[in-house]
Amino acid sequence: MITKAIIPVAGWGTRRLPITKIIEKSMLPVGNRPLVDYSVQELIESGIKDIYMVISNVEPCQVREFYKDNLALNQYLIERGKEDRLKLAKTLPDDVTIHYTVQDPAGKYGTAVPIAMVVEEYSLDEPVLVFMGDDFIWNPGGESASKALIKAVKNETDSAILGVEIEKEKVEKYGVLSEKDGKLVDVVEKPTPEEALSNLINVSKYIMSSELLKRIVKYVNEHDFGPKDQEYMVTDPIDEYIKDGGVMRIATTKGEYLDGGSVEGWLHANNVVCRN
Numbered sequence: 031m032i033t034k035a036i037i038p039v040a041g042w043g044t045r046r047l048p049i050t051k052i053i054e055k056s057m058l059p060v061g062n063r064p065l066v067d068y069s070v071q072e073l074i075e076s077g078i079k080d081i082y083m084v085i086s087n088v089e090p091c092q093v094r095e096f097y098k099d100n101l102a103l104n105q106y107l108i109e110r111g112k113e114d115r116l117k118l119a120k121t122l123p124d125d126v127t128i129h130y131t132v133q134d135p136a137g138k139y140g141t142a143v144p145i146a147m148v149v150e151e152y153s154l155d156e157p158v159l160v161f162m163g164d165d166f167i168w169n170p171g172g173e174s175a176s177k178a179l180i181k182a183v184k185n186e187t188d189s190a191i192l193g194v195e196i197e198k199e200k201v202e203k204y205g206v207l208s209e210k211d212g213k214l215v216d217v218v219e220k221p222t223p224e225e226a227l228s229n230l231i232n233v234s235k236y237i238m239s240s241e242l243l244k245r246i247v248k249y250v251n252e253h254d255f256g257p258k259d260q261e262y263m264v265t266d267p268i269d270e271y272i273k274d275g276g277v278m279r280i281a282t283t284k285g286e287y288l289d290g291g292s293v294e295g296w297l298h299a300n301n302v303v304c305r306n
Contacts, residue, residue: 038144039163040086040133056163061303065290068166076176084144140261146250160236169285182281189278190237193230204231214278
């Protein structure tokens with residue numbers, strides 16, 4: 031049973047400036063909740079008890095503040111006879127713990143880096159879910175992304191990746207999954223519709239086996255990319271893992287992929303959530 035998850039939320043959110051000068055990107059509101067909380071609550075509902083968040087080295091950290099109990103607010107609600115709102119103010123169940131790892135924005139950069147940092151800091155040696163903090167799958171009443179991933183793996187040595195179906199004409203904006211017998215063969219970045227072998231796109235939601243996590247740590251530690259060279263992309267060690275015989279199964283969901291990384295995507299996410 032998978033009980034741990036990693037959520038990277040560090041970074042300046044430069045695509046969303048100027049608002050991210052004062053609001054962390056993962057804390058931008060979608061409906062009446064922060065963007066990252068859709069993933070957090072989904073993971074909790076899927077049985078996750080330990081969440082490892084990678085945050086920036088800024089104070090105060092809005093993500094950390096959001097998931098703390100606000101004792102002054104609780105007292106205010108009690109004194110004003112608004113006890114019914116206490117449950118809305120409590121953002122984390124008592125049996126779930128968020129652990130925080132601080133990432134320096136001036137250090138190594140890319141999707142592999144925060145994962146490697148958490149694995150090393152907490153000596154993780156078991157399969158974990160990995161969700162990015164600025165997007166989520168919206169599927170009220172249906173199977174969640176995390177449950178689809180958990181269902182896809184057959185044993186502890188398997189990894190899994192979530193594939194989301196889109197129109198074939200739109201694939202050239204994304205990494206497209208190439209698969210055989212329900213297993214990932216390759217992630218092809220931004221192919222033309224004619225070149226794409228499927229209409230399943232990579233939305234960076236995974237189950238990573240212990241073996242894959244070790245490869246990610248090795249990849250980050252053994253390479254020395256400069257800030258203008260290239261990012262430490264998690265798809266590089268995933269590719270190596272598959273080529274060496276590692277199994278990464280493809281999970282799918284009927285939900286809609288909502289991305290808060292751009293203004294257009296964030297506005298669309300709000301429209302979708304507020305309609306339901």
